[in-house]
Amino acid sequence: MKRLATSLAFFLVLSLIVGYLLSGPALMDWPVAGGLFAVAVLGEGFRYWLRQTRAKKRDSSGV
Template sequence: MKRLAKSLTFFLMLSLVVGYLVSGSAFMDWAVAGGLFAVAVVGEGLRYWLRRTRAKKRDSSHV
């Protein structure tokens, strides 16, 4: 859980910086920042799901 929090915090900061850099005359491009953060959340969810399904396959015993 600690790794997930660190990873999402890193990607949140990164997406906010990118949103600020591409904003131009506006303060923040929220669509870009939100989209990048959404990609990070989906990626972390997919990584968690894959790790969980692999662990289930390893634990299943065929009697």
């Protein structure tokens, strides 16, 4: 759980920096920052789901 929180915090900061850099003279480009963070959350969710699926396959060997 600590790795998930660290990873999401890193991607949150990264997406805010990219949103700020792409905004130009405006304060912040929120759609870009939010979209990048949404992609990061989906990626981390997929990675978590994939790990759980593999763990279930390993446990149900049927010996």
